[in-house]
Amino acid sequence: MLSLLRLYNTTPQLSYILNPHKLQIMAKSRFEYVKKFEQDDRCLLGCWIVVRIDGRSFHKFTSEHLFAKPNDLSALKLMDVAACSVMEEFRDIIFAYGQSDEYSFIFDRKMSLFNRRSSKILTNLVSLFTSSYTYNWRIHFPNTELKYPPAFDGRVVLYPNTIVLKDYLSWRQADCHINNLYNTAFWEIVKSGKSHVEAAARLKDTFSSGKNEILFSEFGINYNKIEPRYRKGSCLFWIDKMTEKSPEGPDTVGEFITGGACKKPRVCREITVSHEDIISEVFWSNHPQILGQDIVNS
Numbered sequence: 001m002l003s004l005l006r007l008y009n010t011t012p013q014l015s016y017i018l019n020p021h022k023l024q025i026m027a028k029s030r031f032e033y034v035k036k037f038e039q040d041d042r043c044l045l046g047c048w049i050v051v052r053i054d055g056r057s058f059h060k061f062t063s064e065h066l067f068a069k070p071n072d073l074s075a076l077k078l079m080d081v082a083a084c085s086v087m088e089e090f091r092d093i094i095f096a097y098g099q100s101d102e103y104s105f106i107f108d109r110k111m112s113l114f115n116r117r118s119s120k121i122l123t124n125l126v127s128l129f130t131s132s133y134t135y136n137w138r139i140h141f142p143n144t145e146l147k148y149p150p151a152f153d154g155r156v157v158l159y160p161n162t163i164v165l166k167d168y169l170s171w172r173q174a175d176c177h178i179n180n181l182y183n184t185a186f187w188e189i190v191k192s193g194k195s196h197v198e199a200a201a202r203l204k205d206t207f208s209s210g211k212n213e214i215l216f217s218e219f220g221i222n223y224n225k226i227e228p229r230y231r232k233g234s235c236l237f238w239i240d241k242m243t244e245k246s247p248e249g250p251d252t253v254g255e256f257i258t259g260g261a262c263k264k265p266r267v268c269r270e271i272t273v274s275h276e277d278i279i280s281e282v283f284w285s286n287h288p289q290i291l292g293q294d295i296v297n298s
């Protein structure tokens, strides 16, 4: 011990090895400048922060895992469950919208999580969404082995007011509708014995009305009667609920288990999932608490 102390006092380099505190001081004085290379990526105050996550090469992933065409119900539910985990963890998310292999998360415009740092927000959401998707895979696909780890990309977009935020959500829901109408018609034509090329040729240059007509007159399908989940996508948002919980009981919302925050009968915030039209103003006036009444049009 004595010889160690002697070494400590006499050999500067070794003293740093033996004393991490000294190493820290040295790092601060000499190396700390490297922090200045980091960029300030804080999201502008007052803007709505939207994070959109999208499956990487899901065309391949869905085909390797034999997803049903055009819509795989288990896969869509798994996306909803992964999104629900994200909302449960990041309580500043006020609304989420999902369709196909994507999910958009809207943060309260006043939120200050991670000092509003874009990269922290994005990486945390993408990471949790991906791990939750993988973690819950076997519940939704008990008979399908996960052949390789799925990945999701993500982006952060800021919207300066509520009108453009609602237009963003309308854009994603319109995308859901356009793709689903096309895919439903395409796979019906293929099921009737035509090739992929023939089906694509049949639908080329048709408008929505034409595809509706093909579905109705040739296959007896009223598109408007198809599952709302497929036509409209999924909306997740918080609702207040009076709950009576046993001390250990988990909270359940629809088909989800959403954590066990409520231990005694009281008003709790819970996530609800619906498959409604969010392009129409009716949805927002039916749920004024989502965007906040005072700023619905600002």
Ligand SMILES: Nc1nc2c(ncn2[C@@H]2O[C@H](COP(=O)(O)OP(=O)(O)OP(=O)(O)O)[C@@H](O)[C@H]2O)c(=O)[nH]1
Residues within 6 Å of the ligand: 054, 055, 056, 057, 058, 059, 060, 062, 063, 067, 068, 069, 070, 071, 072, 073, 075, 076, 100, 101
């Ligand atoms: N069969 C089936 N495929 C689906 C379903 N949902 C999504 N997909 C597939 O996932 C793809 C998602 O499209 P994109 O996100 O544009 O394309 P991607 O292949 O994921 O490529 P990147 O997003 O650019 O990495 C669709 O084109 C479909 O092939 C589903 O319910 N059933």
Ligand SMILES: [Mg+2]
Residues within 6 Å of the ligand: 054, 055, 056, 057, 058, 059, 101
């Ligand atoms: Mg994708």
Ligand SMILES: [Mg+2]
Residues within 6 Å of the ligand: 054, 055, 100, 101, 102
């Ligand atoms: Mg996509």
